[in-house]
Amino acid sequence: MAIIGVMGSGQVEWPALSEPLGRWLAENGFDLLTGAGRGVMLATARAFSSSQGRRGRSIGVVPSEAHPVHGFVPSPGYPNPYIDLPIMTPLPRKLAAAPEDALNRNYVNVLTSDVVVALPGSRGTLDEICLATRFAKPLICLGPVEAFAGVPAGTRIAAELAQVYEFVLAAAGASAKAGEEAPDCRGQG
Template sequence: MFHRRKVIGVMGSGTQSYRERVVPLARWIAEHGYDLLTGAGSGVMQTAAEAFVAVVGRTGISIGIVPGRVTARGYRPRPGYPNPSIELPVFTHLPLSGSQGQAPESRNHLNVLSAQALVILPGGAGTLAEAQLAARYRRPAVLFGTAREFRSFPGAFERMASLEEVCDWLLGVTR
């Protein structure tokens, strides 16, 4: 019988790491046998990938969706991508992000649709776009942080302030 791997997406700021939340979350994901999916960049993405791959004995892999462009010289990933802790880079020709994160040419569609569940941390326009896509595609997602950090995010998602709440939610949606 076919066994589909369970992939947890961790989305958030490309500049801030939110280490106090991201490190224990990524470790938990690794310790529970899930694969980790991020946008392969800096900030939350790199912190999550680093913490995930540091877990000894894990069975999951660190997957990163890498934005890029096709030029006259061939394919070019965006500078700085993938971060060093991505074990399986998925290179795309989709270059858009940030305020253009919902456009058809954005890799955010792949980020949102490839994970079984999404944990969204605070972030800018790109993270907001991922949350809006998750709502559009009816993907299981939770916002991890305080209510004030997510004032402009879709109201369709629960906002959870503790790691325990997020982990319990993940166990429920990945069964």
């Protein structure tokens, strides 16, 4: 089962895009991965989780803060209530003042996803788009072209959900096929 990472605004839900996308992912047997927060992450996970008969899980990569007793605790407001499997990391959200190469939970979001779908967002979303490009993850952006200013040249931007569905099916199929063709290394070494 492919993991589809949906990245986007932590403040604006973009319901006309995120809700049908979340339902479609659930209806088609995918796992959903988000940053476990509000906005697009909440709206997509809510639609995904409320879909009848879904087989996949809603996975959330939870940013954290240092705690003197517990080591790390979830950042306030994380995870949202529609996350089935919260993944706690000792990594923070992408901070505006952080250097470009600073490790943050966006690396986990992108590297864990088999396919990345980016909806409009801000700096964190742009960082995830750049990471997906850097690590050659199948990537498609969904929304108005002007919402994706600053993305790497050649980034695919779709205006229609149908284009995203077609892309995800093809990319997830290619990922599954690549996994089937990988050599079996168990018992060697």
